[in-house]
Structure formats: structure tokens, C-alpha cells
Amino acid sequence: MMGYSDKPNRFSALHLLLFSRYLIFRRYKRLFIINSLLLLSGSLFCQCPRINFFKEKVNSFIFDEKKIKSQSNELLQLQQQMKACHYEADSSFMFLLQMIGFLNFKQTDYQGAINFTNESIVAARKCISNHSCNIQALVHNYSNLFYYYNQTGQLEEKYAAIDSCILYFLQGSGGFNKVRVQMVISALDEKTTYLFNKGEYSLCYRDSKLGEDITEKYYHGEDSTSYIANFVSHQANCLYFSKKISSAEKLSEGKISQLEKTRDRNLLHPFYGLLGLINRDKKNYTEAISYFQKAYYATAQNKDSAGCAQNLAFIGSVYAKYFNRYDTGLKYCARALKYAHADSLVILKETGNIYVLKGMYDRAQYFFQQAFNTVQQGMNESTMLQNSFQFPGFNMLQSLSDLVTEKGDAYVQQYYHTKNDRYLKMALGIYKKGDLFLAKIKNEQQLQLGSNLVWRSTARNLYEHAIEACYANNNIEDAFYFFEKSRAILLNDQINEQRWMADTDIAKLAKNKKKTIDLERDLAALPASSNEYLTIQNKLGANSRELDGLVRTIKNKKPLFYQNYLDTVFMTVPQLRKNILNDSKTLVEIFSGDSAVYALTITPSQHFLTKINKQSYDSLTGSFNLDITNPGRLNKNFAGFIKTAQLLYSLLFRNINPPDGSIIISPDGVSYPFEALVTNEENGKPVYFLNHYATSYTYSVKYLTNQFAVNTNTSNNVLGIAPVQYNYLNLAELHGSDLSLKTINNYFSDVTNYVLEKATKNNFLQNFPKYNIIQLYTHAADSSSKNDPVIYFADSPLYLSELLPDQKPVTQLVVLSACETAKGKLYEGEGIFSFNRGFAALGIPAAVSNLWSVDNESTYLITELFYKYLSQGLPTDIALQKAKLEFINNSTSKENKLPYFWAGSILTGKVDIIKSNPGFPWKGFAAAAITLLFIGYFTKKYLDKQKKSKPVDYPKQA
Secondary structure, three states: OOOOOOOOOOOOHHHHHHHHHHHHHHHOHHHOOOOHHHHHOHHHHOOOOOHHHHHHHHHOOOOOHHHHHHHHHHHHHHHHHHHHOOOOOOHHHHHHHHHHHHHHHHOOOHHHHHHHHHHHHHHHHHHHHOOOOOOHHHHHHHHHHHHHHHHHOOHHHHHHHHHHHHHHHHHOOOOOOHHHHHHHHHHHHHHHHHHHHHOOHHHHHHHHHHHHHHHHHHOOOOOHHHHHHHHHHHHHHHHHHOOOHHHHHHHHHHHHHHHOOOOOHHHOHHHHHHHHHHHHHOOOHHHHHHHHHHHHHHHHHOOOHHHHHHHHHHHHHHHHHHHOOHHHHHHHHHHHHHHOOOOOHHHHHHHHHHHHHOOOHHHHHHHHHHHHHOOOOOOOOOHHHHOOOOOOOOOHHHHHHHHHHHHHHHHHHHHHHHOOHHHHHHHHHHHHHHHHHHHHHHHHOOOOHHHHHHHHHHHHHHHHHHHHHHHHOOOHHHHHHHHHHOOOHHHHHHHHHHHHOOHHHHHHHHHHHHHHHHHHHHHHOOOOOOHHHHHHHHHHHHHHHHHHHHHHHHHHHOHHHHHHHHOOOOOOHHHHHHHHHOOOEEEEEEEEOOOEEEEEEEOOOOEEEEEEEHHHHHHHHHHHHHHHOOHHHHHHOHHHHHHHHHHHHHHHHOOOOOOOEEEEEEOOOOOOOHHHOEEEEEOOEEEEHHHHEEEEEOOOHHHHOOOOOOOOOOOOOEEEEEOOOOOOOOOOOOOOHHHHHHHHHOOOOOEEEEEHHHOOHHHHHHHHHHOOEEEEEOOEEOOOOOOOOEEEOOOOEEEHHHOOOOOOOOOOEEEEEOOOOOOOEEEOOOEEEOHHHHHHHOOOOEEEEEOOOOOHHHHHHHHHHHHHHHOOOOOHHHHHHHHHHHHHHHOOOOHHHOHHHHOOEEEEEOOOOOOOOOOOOHHHHHHHHHHHHHHHHHHHHHHHHHHHHOOOOOOOOO
């Protein structure tokens, strides 16, 4: 899969920077003469003249290409004199260092050029602080650094210099001249191309938007439209590869409409090409060909051979794959190769795929190898792991990833054709290499969640094909490997980062992320045309770069941990049985692919890999969730629900009877409670999954192996939160939630409750990391106006993105007794981003959360019963199972026995025994003591009264 670029024919950013330096030297030629007295001024080291003397020396310099060496020595002497006289904070000293750096560059001493330019930056900061020069001095220095680093191949430093150049450009108050603006947008143009080719889609989109805004606001040259079109093209491509198809389509159509009205129709081809890809994905194949043809004619008119080749290859691919016109497809690919030069990877790859469709597998493998050779002669899926990522060509990493997957797919198809298991083994070997390649890409990304999520989605395609190959010959061991690699890898990275980071590092990261949230909020409230919009946008970029720097610093502190990011050793099935299942549990993992659903069931003694019809699975899960989340509908259609629940159970567990006991579910895609599946009927009543199994859910088996923080506080402290009342958004009061907290308190010795006005967002964020158990009774929602799950506190909402404590939690369990806390946005390859996942990312091993809007009274009772069984020393999964069973059995109303009332609460994460120390019953003891005192007091009074009223018996006299 490829994207489209409309890179205009113009000088590169590097040529422009060099040209700008030349203009500066011409402008100041008359000012730059150093007279011969400089050689006779050694006495100045002993007696310092005024600063004006040095300014004249600097300003009298003329650059002479023929005298570079001698001029360099003269400037170095002047530098030493100025340092001896302590004039380092003057603008002349800053400019002198800048010139020495330039002379080093002209002598090909690039490291010297870098060193002197960095010294010039230090001097510039000093003279800015004393107001002897303005901030634009930093812009010139960083623009020079950008060019020098390019010569040394230090790409990370090169693009960091661009970032700094842009930052100070936007902060400058001294106007925006044309040369300076063009220098900045040209550098941004090169950087966004680099980011896109590297697969950093979120960063590329951010910087492309910044480039578009700067160009529109400050640059009005003849090529401004070309720059803008290129920046918008990058944005559209980034949206497309981020699976934001409708946004990419809207942006492309809007730009086409705009350009068709101008003289710049030669800039249309990348948008036509992208609409071709979008229509292909939407199965509008005729429209796709039409758009590719428009893109081809536009690139031909521009004499863009690479664009011509790419569009012809896509036309051929559509004809072959979707119209079965293989020979037509090959003809288009052959035409494409006549245009292509070095950038022919996509054409050769598509040619190979067409030969697979024709059943000519050896020929297909030949073209796949030729595609590898375009990057490096003799490269294959194994040797490419040894390469750095400085690959030439547009979107090269994406193309290489697709090439590896498609090469493996070809061997799978050859297996189906020949039934030779050797081809399946070869395919699985290639898929594993492709997985390592994707892991390497992730490891070398700048830790931007958006880009990482895109690559996780790309990996899903590889994993689905690999699992299909495993199913073909019932290869359980490899299937387990790919099931595990298909889920929550980024979550496990976050947990391990938390584990290795010190609290000071966590606090710094939290501060940075909170600042990002505030800046994004400010940006959303501003019009794009305002000066402040650009400033805040660039501050966001600077904050992102600061975050990258913090993470890089942490990486350097723990290098051994970060080397394990590419660890290929995963738990085997025997290890799973020994370390996780413990001879008594069962694991069920689901993979919901594009064409099929797979269920992997591993018991202590058996294993099963089942392929499920996707249409049937999606239909049943949709009906199941529609019924169970609506009590009225469930009551009216209970018989229909039972039938659906039985069919879904049979689909997942046909010919499989997991032993009763604990069962671990690792779901994929849409969530639903397994506890409400119906295994069979007895005497006309449903027997639920709940009756046989204590169910817990996990993000992956790998998640269960993480080493979580342990609370050394033996008192087992608990934090209870119950706002009860809300003074915003017309949220209903949660009557009884504070009373339920009091009932729960009886099971623990050390309890802190925040109720009513004390149940604030800040109180929660500041205190929850210190507590072993967190109990939340409040409102929540799986989405909001910010497209983010939210929990409501007494004073304000807490969004999932704001869950940023500044210390490492010791919490073992969070009970989120609020609506939809187990729901959120689904990201392919990572799962649902919900509040329970948010707490897991902080290193909290387990959470009880809700799948739908729950009934208050049943929630209070089930939660109280859960703590009752937890206090008896039962594991969390069994405690929740028994709480639900007791709730069902004790319900006098038939309606309360419906799964809507009890199935919504699920346990996600690590199952554990959380010992509790029941609090001493001080209130009961005090009441009993007071009662005894009253009884004693009144008994004494009564006896005294009786004694007084009795007649005295005097002794008889003699």
C-alpha cells in the first residue's frame, strides 16, 4: 500500500539554506573587512579595548573563497581576544562564532561547523537576555545547524534543529522577511516528507498543518500554492494511513475543487491518486480506476515519471485483483516499469501479486525478490532487520511491510494449491520476520501513540494471515504466538515503563502531558487565522519534542529494559499451562479478523483452534448486546435472547467442554459478557456460563505476567468515592451510594471516604495512588464531547486522557461502579481504550467495571456482596461470581434475575486474593457499652429506691 506525494520541482531546502547564507554575506560585504592591524594587535590580550573595536573588526570582514584558511585563522584569533576580554555576551561575538562555523563548513570540517554554531547559539541566548540582539539570531543559527547536520548524516539532530528554527521563528517580533519564511517552510517541507516516509503519521500531520498555516499567513511567493498543496497532500495521506478514510476523502475532494478553479491544475495528481486508493478500499473499483487514470495523465503532463509508474501499477492491480483480468494487469505493470527508476518497489510487488493470482508462484517469488533488490541488492525479510531505516522512496517502510506479508501470503496460497506443508512453514517463518520488522519500526518511532496505533493496525493484517496459516495445519504453538502479538503490546510497554521509572520521572511526564492537554484545549478555542493559533500550535510541537526528550533520557537510564522491546521470547503453551493455568484454569482468546473469527481455547490438558464464520459471529454478538443492554427489550424477548445466547456459546465452544472452574477470556473487538451465555437449559430455565465458570478478562496473557507494584501497607487501606450530588450537566443524584460505602467499610480496617462535596476530581487524582483498593460510585460515559471516556466527580469531569497521577500507584484493585467504564474507542491491534485500561496502563493489575448503563440498586448490592466474599479470602474472580449468583438466588423479582441487572460488571486483569483486615466494630461496641451503662445506672437507682421504701425492723428491747 502506498500514498501520494505532489513534491514540486524546486530547489531543495538545503540549497535554499545555502543560498540564504550567500545573500547575507552579499548584503554585509562592505561591513566585513578585517584590516591588517589584526595581526599586530597581540597586545590586546593584555589591555582590552572597548567593544566597538571588536565590532569594527567583525563588521569589516569580507568573505573570500580563495582565502578561507587564512580568514578562518584570523577569526579564531579575534574570538580568543574577545573571550579574554569577556565580551561573550555581545552580538558581535555571536556573529563571529557563526562565521567561524560557516568557514569550517566551507573547509568540509562539518563537526567543527556544528561545534562553533552551537557556541554561537549559547552566545545568542546571552545577547538576547541583555537585549543586544533579537531572537531571530537563533533562527539563523539553527537553520545553519540543519544544513551542517545533514552533511554528517545526523538525522535526529538535523530535524531537531528544524524544530528549534521554527520555534524561534514564530516567537520572533522582528517581522517575517521572504527569505526567512521560505527557509522555514522549505525546511518543514523536507521534514514532513521524512516523517511520512518513516511512518510517523501523527507527527507528519501535525507539522504539515503547521507548514500550511505558516505558508498561508506569511509567504506569498510564486510557489506558495505548490508548498500548500504538498502540505495538504501529506495531511490527506496521513489521515488515510491512520484509517481516517472519510476525513482523507473530504480533504482531498476539497483541495481538488479548489485547485480546479485555478491555474494550478498540475498539482491535482496526488489527490486524484489518493481518491483512487480510497475508492478501491470502498470497493468502488470502476471509480478507483478512473481516479488513477486522472492521476496518471496529470503526472505525465508534469513529466513526473515516478508518479506515472505508480498510477499505472495501481490500475494494473485493480484490473487483476477485482476484474480477474490478469494479463491486462501485467501489461499495465510492464508499462509502469518503463517509467520507474530506483523507486519501483511497489510496481514489482504488484506484479508478483498478479502472478500469485495466476497460480505462477515461482514467478511471483522472483518479482518479490526483485522488489527487495530495489532497496538493497540481495535484501530479503531476514536481512532487512539488520538495516537502519534510511530507505529511499516514498512511504518505504509501509511498502516493505506490505511486501513481507504478501510474500508470506503467496506461500499460503501455494500450500492450498499443492497441500505441501513445507509452504506453510515457509510462510510462518516469513510472517515472524515481518512481525520483528514491525517491532523494530515501533521501537524506532518517536513514541507518539497515534503513529504507534497505526502500525499496530497494520500488524493486524499480518497476524490474521499468520493465524489462518496456523489453522490450516492446526499449529497451536504458533497460533498462540500470533494471538498474543495481536493484542495490547503498547499497553505492556506502558506498564513496563511505569515499573522502571522513578516517581520523579513519572511526575515530569505527567506535567508535560497535562501541559499538552491544556494547549490542545486552547488551540481548539482559537480561529486558525489568528497569530496566537500558530504560536500555540508550535508550543504543542515543542512540548511533544520535550516529551520525546524526557522519554529518551529515561531510556538511557534503563538501557537493558528498552533493549527488551525487541524481545522475541514469548510464553509457550506448556509454560502457559504451568505458570498461568495452574492445572485448573482455561484460556480463551478471540481474534476477530476482516474475513473470519478465530477462537483459541487452551485447557490444562487440551487445546482447540476454531474458525468461525464472521458474518454469523457479528450478527449474534450484535443481537446479544442489543438485548442484554435493554431491560425492557430483554423482558419482552427473553426467549429470543436465550436462543441467541445458546447459539453464540455453541459457535465459540462447539465440541469443546472446558472444565468447570476459573476461565480467562482475552476478547477482541466488540465486548460482551461471557457470563450471560447460555450453556444449556434445565427444566425450561437457562443455565448460564456464570453457573459453571468464574470469569475474568485480560488484555493478553502477557499482561498477566507483568510484575505490578506491591503495597507494603499491611492495613489494606481503601479509598471510597461517592459524590452523590452533582451541580452540573443535570446529572441525577445517586441516592444510597454513600450508604453502600458505609456497608463496605465494615470489611476493612483502614478506610477513607470522600462523599458529597469532598468527592472532587483533584481529591481523587491526588490520593488514589496511595490506596490498595479504590471504590468509585459515580456517573460515567464511554464517550463525550471530547471523544474521550469520562467519569464525573462532584465538581468536574475527569477524562481518560487526564488520568495522569504524578506518582506510581500501589493500588491492586479499582472497582468502577459507574456506567460504561469498560467501554471506549476500539483500536485495532490494541483493544478498547476504556477507564479500566487507563488504570491498567498506570500499573494497577485489576479493575471491576461496567459494560453498560447499570441499575443503581443492583450495582450497590452486587458490589457489597463482592466485598463480602473478597473479605473471606476468595480470589477476585470467584468473589464476583459468588456475588452475582447470590444476587440472582436472593432476588424476589423475576425481573432482577435478568442478565441486564447482574452481567454488566466484569473483572478485567490479574486475578488475586486481596486479604482484608475487618475493622474493629467500634460503633457496635460503643452502643453496647452505652446500653450496659444505662442498664447499670437504672438498676442501681431502682435497688436504692426499693431499699428506702422497705420498713425498718428495730431490735426488741429487753
